[in-house]
Amino acid sequence: MKRLICIVAAAAAPMIAQAQEVTLRVVSAFPENSLYVKRLENWIERFNADGKGVMQLNFIGGPKAIPTFEVGKSVQGGVVDMAMSTGAFYTNVFPESDALKLTEMPVAEQRRNGVIAYINKVWNEKGNMQYLGRIVESQPFHLYLNKEIAKPDLKGLKIRITPVYRDFFSAMGATVMTTAPGEVYTALERGVVDGYGWPIGGIFDNNWHEKTRYRVDPGFYDAEVSLIINLKKWQGLSAKQRDLLQRQVIIHEGRNDFWKIYAQEETKRQAQAGIKTISFDAATTAAYRKMAYDSAWAGVIKLSPQHGPQMQKLFTKK
Numbered sequence: 001m002k003r004l005i006c007i008v009a010a011a012a013a014p015m016i017a018q019a020q021e022v023t024l025r026v027v028s029a030f031p032e033n034s035l036y037v038k039r040l041e042n043w044i045e046r047f048n049a050d051g052k053g054v055m056q057l058n059f060i061g062g063p064k065a066i067p068t069f070e071v072g073k074s075v076q077g078g079v080v081d082m083a084m085s086t087g088a089f090y091t092n093v094f095p096e097s098d099a100l101k102l103t104e105m106p107v108a109e110q111r112r113n114g115v116i117a118y119i120n121k122v123w124n125e126k127g128n129m130q131y132l133g134r135i136v137e138s139q140p141f142h143l144y145l146n147k148e149i150a151k152p153d154l155k156g157l158k159i160r161i162t163p164v165y166r167d168f169f170s171a172m173g174a175t176v177m178t179t180a181p182g183e184v185y186t187a188l189e190r191g192v193v194d195g196y197g198w199p200i201g202g203i204f205d206n207n208w209h210e211k212t213r214y215r216v217d218p219g220f221y222d223a224e225v226s227l228i229i230n231l232k233k234w235q236g237l238s239a240k241q242r243d244l245l246q247r248q249v250i251i252h253e254g255r256n257d258f259w260k261i262y263a264q265e266e267t268k269r270q271a272q273a274g275i276k277t278i279s280f281d282a283a284t285t286a287a288y289r290k291m292a293y294d295s296a297w298a299g300v301i302k303l304s305p306q307h308g309p310q311m312q313k314l315f316t317k318k
């Protein structure tokens with residue numbers, strides 16, 4: 001009898017361990033061949049090696065699996081568990097999401113000074129999601145053009161945007177057109193747009209450099225790419241699973257200095273590809289940067305009188 005119990009127990013043990021392992025379905029709102037996705041896949045590989053018996057991440061794919069602007073809704077509704085996206089892509093879930101481009105301090109500092117806690121309060125309440133961490137930093141956005149400009153005036157120009165750039169480029173008089181990253185090349189190729197917004201890095205990933213003549217300096221804001229998870233899924237994990245996931249995301253955040261070097265490399269690479277820079281005199285440059293931030297904050301506050309002012313206070317450098 002005793003022997004029998006031993007055998008049963010031995011057979012059951014691995015089954016229990018297996019039952020405790022959870023697999024999360026992960027998607028990316030950015031195209032499959034982007035550097036963001038390559039780095040995500042590398043991280044997932046390491047995660048799965050460490051997470052055996054506790055948690056595994058199953059990368060489903062990019063916009064071919066779920067279209068860029070649907071990813072946020074999919075996380076909110078639990079169609080997928082987790083995603084790599086940016087706030088600009090899920091303003092259709094709640095408008096505050098796009099404000100993360102305006103943070104003026106590193107994410108490590110945001111963790112210490114309560115900014116991440118505030119973000120999670122809003123993301124939980126309005127998005128039914130938990131904000132796990134920011135895995136891209138130090139990537140200012142730029143305006144890329146195929147027509148030369150002498151001053152910050154985009155009247156008569158059609159520019160590809162996402163919510164990131166809408167208020168700023170509109171304030172400069174541009175006609176704006178929203179597209180997912182996956183449609184930028186075709187829009188440029190067909191001459192549907194005269195330019196586009198994008199961070200300093202990444203224009204080579206999908207050959208946009210072939211269709212780009214100018215980059216306007218300086219950059220503005222900071223590209224925010226992050227990992228989000230459905231709130232119910234997050235709350236349903238065991239303490240051990242939550243701890244593993246949060247710890248691994250924070251470790252990955254710790255590698256964000258990579259993006260500083262990448263910004264320098266991509267700047268050089270653009271010059272080598274023949275992309276000319278357009279810059280303005282000091283006073284115009286200052287006005288350009290001020291217009292970028294003033295127009296964006298006005299937009300955030302208009303869309304969210306509830307959280308906009310507090311976000312501005314928290315996100316702006318003292």
Ligand code: 173
Binds near residue numbers: 180198223224
């Ligand atoms: O331009 C975009 O598609 C965009 O909004 C974005 C946001 C973060 C990183 C890269 C692009």
